[in-house]
Amino acid sequence: MKHPFHFKLQLAPFFPYLHPLLTPTFPRCLWTGDLSQPEICLTFDDGPHPDYTLALLKVLDSYQIPASFFWLGQSVERYPEIAQAVYQRGHWIGLHGYQHQSFPFLTEIELKNSLEKTQDAILKACGLEPKFVLDVRPPNGLFLPQTLTLLTSWGYRPVMWSVVPEDWVHPGVDVVTHRVIKQTRNGSIIVLHDGDHGGKDVAKTAEKIIPKLLEQNYRFVTIPKFWQSAKPVI
Template identity: 40%
Template sequence: MGKSHPQFALTFDDGPHPVDTLQLLEVLDKHQVKATFFWLGENLEKNAALVQAAARAGHQVALHGWTHRPFPLLGTRQLQKDLERTRDLLTDITGIQAADLRDVRPPYGAVVPATLRSLKEWDYRTVLVSSIPLHWVQSIKATVKQVMQHAQGGMILDLHEGQPMGPRIAKITDALLPELKAREFDFVTVDEMWREQDASVGIARV
């Protein structure tokens, strides 16, 4: 039996973005790493080709809401409508069935018990994070150092595309992945982490 490596999920929020997403896909392909993209519905249609490219490459596409408004500030009906609208558009663009687009990351990680109950009732899976490095206010070197200080098996790392946080995100990812690979992590999507580790660290099952 082969050696078991600790799992690590690399995730990105707030896209798709015409520059950041393209550069990220190139870097991920270079390192042969699969990631999970939590995308905003309002950004999907104008970046449909990149959405299709990400799905074809084996990355997981997931939901971050229609806009970046915190879920608790939306009424229940509006939240349900926004998520359905985002999921339906992802299905139209990628061909992925709606039933397979279940993972949702609330903007800012903002949830209240009522939000969690609703997401569960609608058969979504709420995905939180283990670590969010301050990559929008610090250097690439400092970001890599911050991630590596906390890197561990079962970790879900959250990085961001788009202005003002994303312009260096591909360079950060390119510098970070060799460091993580040296730790012999097994890079997985969030969906794979659900299936293989039954809701490991950083995923909220409620």
């Protein structure tokens, strides 16, 4: 049985070329921030993890860098104290579904339940209000127009990415770092992983890319800042 990441693995090498096509085609998704500002968003999927997330937090703490995390509901339920540690440091929290299941393969009821269970787990672990946990990143980056219609009708905000270095296949810290530095531009949303797939190198990777990006005078912000500059869809 192929791992669900198989789908993203096939698309990721071509994503820098697909991104300019996907962005205008699906304007309800957040793909980038303000292209005129040297602001970037560092995001992490699939956590929280008892080892990888805690190691990552130490790196983010040392540079005082805010990040955005998209969590699996089942992982939040397993490690609520780690979820709380992330939130208490001021990082932004979003949804990645209860399990790592591609949204188009779920029925409408299954998708709604997956998001609500994940949101409930985050609210319980972090003591948040529902209005602060509305950003959703589809697992594997897979969605259909109908998926977006459902998400927006339920009040969620779809968040994608623009820099995809394939850290989940473990090409090595240096390779991932090179890909991130090469692809990052004003407004970039960088996606890394702090879960079971890709998380083992995430702290070392963050330790390398953050100072390099700071040297290029980028400012690290979280997803809400990018929504402020997003053009409204009529």
